[in-house]
Amino acid sequence: MKMALKSSPVIFGWLSRLPRHFSTSSALAAKPMTVRDALNSAIDEEMERDDKVFILGEEVAQYDGAYKVTRGLWKKYGDKRVIDTPITExxxxxxxxxxxxxxxxxxxxxxxxxxxxxxxxxIINSAAKTFYMSAGELPVPIVFRGPNGAAAGVAAQHSQCFAAWYSHCPGLKVLMPYTSEDAKGLLKAAVRSSDPVVVLEDEILYGVPFPMSDEALDSNFVVPIGKAKIEREGKHITLVCAGRGTDTALNAAKxxxxxxxxxxxxxxxxxxxxLDFDTIARSISKTHHLVTVEQGWPQxxxxxxxxxxxxxxxxxxELDAPAWRVTGADVPMPYTRSLEQLALPRHSDVIAAVTAVLGNKISAASSQ
Structure with missing residues (x-):
């Protein structure tokens, strides 16, 4: 039975005309680019645009980066702007x-x-809090970036997602790209921000090619911070995700x-x-069901x-059934690959959650 506050056809029609955050890609103009190369392009373009931008970290210069994200930058910009550091974060x-x-x-x-x-x-006490503690006198334009979450076979101390950790802290912006367009546009927006920004990338996605539109290939392309993107439209249930969890959700949806x-x-x-809650709310008003997908721990x-x-x-x-969370297992990441796969959310887990929510049989599914 529908609740009295369910969206009427008139309200739904009004909601459907509100701005949506679709992909900027044009299928006709799309060109493939890996996430790694998109990040490299973003850093290169921002360093060329603003001589105040520089990058530092372990092996970012002569070795071209541990994951080759900074390939070619040291040769182009030199020691003063691409700086190798000791192993001391x-x-x-x-x-x-x-x-x-x-x-x-x-x-x-x-x-x-x-x-x-x-x-x-x-990151927290110095970067995130200084603008507030200085009464707005001292901005901190800094980007902290690198691979986040589980890679493959690197065990518990190298496999945790920091999205919840850092997004808990006022003063930080926290971004998690999925596609190559996300990676380039979000990183460029982060560099141009006057606030400290944490960019959580995914090692497994670095070598994955995604289509890049002509617009995204342009040096002026940025993705606005705080705007979600509808990767796939649907009418039965809303799946909210980020980063590699988006890939899991899309596979389940297909x-x-x-x-x-x-x-x-x-x-x-x-x-x-x-967090772009407005986009989530508009989707719930259409589907009346919600499942969230993430690789991090549940609590x-x-x-x-x-x-x-x-x-x-x-x-x-607007909900016709309770929401369901699909997360990583509530354990430190196992080293064994077979157990690692079980500790991370799979598309089959999302399918089971969707089936339970749409059938309003969450209690029965939870007890299995």
Whole structure:
């Protein structure tokens, strides 16, 4: 039975005319580019555009980066703007924050965000809080970037998602790209921001090619921070995800459409903080069902935040069934590859969640 506050046809028609955040890609003009090359292009273009921009981190210069994201930049810009650092995250992150205080625009690369825990005091207490504590007198234009979350076979200390960790902190913007357009446009927006920005990339996606429109190939292309993107339109259920979780959700949506005729609306958040809740709310008003997908742990995760916002807003009355969170397992990441695959959300987990939510049989599914 529909709740009294369900969207009427008139309201739904009005909602459907509101601005949507679709891909900027043009299928006719699209050219493939890997996420790695898109990030490299973004850094190169911003360094060429503004001589205050520089990058530092372990092996970013002569070795061209541990994941080759900074390939060719040292030869082009030299030692003063592409700086190899010792293996001391707390040291070079502190140098980067100090440089931002002085008016430069550093890009601080962590070989993996797991190592950012060594520098978390600088990221939060120095970078995130200084603009507020200086009463707006001292902006901190800095980007912290690198691979985040699980890679493959690197065990518990190298396989955690930091989206919930950093998005918890006021003063930081937190971005999680999925496609090559996301990677380039979001990183360029991060470099141009006057606030500290954490860009959480995914090692597994670095070598994956995605289509890039002519617009995205342009040096002026940016993706606005805080705007989600509808990767796939649907009418039966909303899937909210980010980063590599978007790939999991899209695979599930494709299979559900082919096997059951269930059309999922897949929302790629792109920005974790600020969070584009308006796009989520509009989608819920259409589908009346919600599943969130993330690779991080369940407690205090991004899905938990989204569900809380739904509960605290009129969107709650749009739901025909409780929301479901698909997350990583609530354990440190196993080293064994077979167990690692079980610890990460799979498209089959999303399919099971969608089936349970649409059938309003969550309790039965949860007990299995």
């Amino acid at each position: 707390i040291g070079f992150a502190g140098i980067a924050v100090g440089a931002a205080f002085a008016g430069l625009k550093p890009i601080c690369e962590f070989m993996t965000f797991n190592f950012s825990m060594q520098a978390i005091d600088h 299979e559900l459409a082919g096997s059951s005729g269930i059309e999922c609306e897949v929302i790629n958040l792109r920005s974790i903080r600020p 205090s995760g991004i899905g938990a935040e989204i569900c809380a916002r739904v509960m605290e807003s009129p969107s709650f009355f």
